[in-house]
Amino acid sequence: MIPNMKFYVISIVAIFAALGIGIYIGFTLDAQSIIVEQKEDIAAKLEERFDFLSEENKQLKASIEYVEKERDMYKYFIDSTYEQIVKGKLHGVNVAIIETKSDYMYSGVGQILETAGANIVNITTITDRMTSEELLLGEIYKELDIPLFNNQLIANSIIELTNSILKGEETKLVSKLIEKGFIDVVGLINKPVDYLIIAGGSAREEKDRLNMIDKVIIDTAKSMNKQIIGIEKENSNFSYIEAYKRFRISTVDNVNTNVGKVSLVLAMEGRPGHYGVKPTAEELTPKSSLPPIEYSKER
Incomplete structure (x- = not known):
């Protein structure tokens, strides 16, 4: 008995559909893997940047403390001596x-x-x-x-x-x-x-x-x-x-x-x-x- 033409069409469509689904599933799995890798890479870079900024912040605080200390010393010096500078x-x-x-x-x-x-x-x-x-x-x-x-x-x-x-x-x-x-x-x-x-x-x-x-x-x-x-x-x-x-x-x-x-x-x-x-x-x-x-x- 010769198969009906409709049978062949449906079979071919089913084959291509299965192939498409397989390709999609494979691509999705690969994409997820890539995204996970990218997330891990971004997280590592952010952590590295945070450590750098944290260290820079510590250095800036130390610089500010030094400048404030130096300013206080200058102010003390001026307050202690300015009257002698103008005397007479x-x-x-x-x-x-x-x-x-x-x-x-x-x-x-x-x-x-x-x-x-x-x-x-x-x-x-x-x-x-x-x-x-x-x-x-x-x-x-x-x-x-x-x-x-x-x-x-x-x-x-x-x-x-x-x-x-x-x-x-x-x-x-x-x-x-x-x-x-x-x-x-x-x-x-x-x-x-x-x-x-x-x-x-x-x-x-x-x-x-x-x-x-x-x-x-x-x-x-x-x-x-x-x-x-x-x-x-x-x-x-x-x-x-x-x-x-x-x-x-x-x-x-x-x-x-x-x-x-x-x-x-x-x-x-x-x-x-x-x-x-x-x-x-x-x-x-x-x-x-x-x-x-x-x-x-x-x-």
């Missing part, structure tokens, strides 16, 4: 400090200046009331019956205040500014000043105030041929140093640190420049190895 460098110099904003206190500056031999004549803090022309007019100018030549009450008041401090002569207007709380003064306005320190920096940005107060103080001091330097703390939220540089005075931006205090004294001794740690600084500290005259020539 400003002997007999009469200094006044004007804080143009009440956001930050600069009491530590007076201490290092006294160690350097300077006389702190007075420390003046300008309050926010000084920025109000209405208050100045009503509480100062009208009460004192001062004639108004122009509408620049704030600038006029700052000019007279600066003149009064530098000349050591307390005027009626300045006395009234103290009485009404426009300014706070520690010390007396009774001696001429050789050097003026303007202390800036504020908790928030006030560009108008910089021009209304700080620039007027600087311009007034320059017109009187008085030396002036700008300072602020390292952690001031809004820095005045860039503006002070534009106003062409020397600056120290980290005066709250011992390094900054040394920089202040050395700069006042005759080493003009911009010192500190902020982007506006040009050097960390003046080169004390050079005398003031040679230092100025080198710059």
